Amino acid sequence: EVVMTQSPATLSVSPGERATLSCTASQSVKTNLAWYQQNPGQAPRLLLFDASTRATGVPARFTGSGSGTEFTLTISSLQSEDFAVYSCQQYNNWPLTFGGGTKVEIK
Amino acid sequence: EVQLLESGGGLVQPGGSLRLSCPASGFSFKNYAMSWVRQPPGKGLEWVSAISAGGNLYYRDSVKGRFTISRDIPKSTLYLQMNSLRAEDTAMYYCARRAHDDGGCFDYWGRGILVTVSS
Numbered sequence: 001e002v003v004m005t006q007s008p009a010t011l012s013v014s015p016g017e018r019a020t021l022s023c024t025a026s027q028s029v030k031t032n033l034a035w036y037q038q039n040p041g042q043a044p045r046l047l048l049f050d051a052s053t054r055a056t057g058v059p060a061r062f063t064g065s066g067s068g069t070e071f072t073l074t075i076s077s078l079q080s081e082d083f084a085v086y087s088c089q090q091y092n093n094w095p096l097t098f099g100g101g102t103k104v105e106i107k
Numbered sequence: 108e109v110q111l112l113e114s115g116g117g118l119v120q121p122g123g124s125l126r127l128s129c130p131a132s133g134f135s136f137k138n139y140a141m142s143w144v145r146q147p148p149g150k151g152l153e154w155v156s157a158i159s160a161g162g163n164l165y166y167r168d169s170v171k172g173r174f175t176i177s178r179d180i181p182k183s184t185l186y187l188q189m190n191s192l193r194a195e196d197t198a199m200y201y202c203a204r205r206a207h208d209d210g211g212c213f214d215y216w217g218r219g220i221l222v223t224v225s226s
Contacts, residue, residue, distance in 0.1 A: 034212035036152075043201055043216040044152065055214065087152055091205075091212055095167045096142070096154040 129202030
């Protein structure tokens, strides 16, 4: 099983600042990686797929990078609606696996 | 507009059974892979089971032999039959569409349905 590890677990950021989230895979998943945003009590929402492609309607301030085992999600200037939990997920191997999530909170 | 709406959850005793349903609309159901993903209270997301557009079935190890994924193409509905339920199966269960017929990310999600396994 490919283990996905996200860091940090919690990130405290002020509105307008940049946030950088990391996701590490225990083995190469090529670029078969997605990022999801989840607000409390809501379903996850797809942000990025294929490591760096934004989903429909996702603002340009969300940027994904990386390949193989190391991936990064960058939010260039945090807006109030961006404070949420972000999860990465690999779809290169069975079973499909998610990271434990990074909570982005207001500093 | 793609819509997925889970139903069938609730409180069940350990060892009991539940059947989740997820009627889909807004896309050609037969042409997409579908999955169930769960989230235990206060924890991260966990993939449970998948069915490809061609009908291939996949399960995580902890539910193999207990859960069965299926679909009714004319009804555009995804199902998850859950038997021999355990406390550790307690979670919010989401129905999710995969981006392609044979895989990809989860591009659309239902709102989720809560399953609680407790005596």
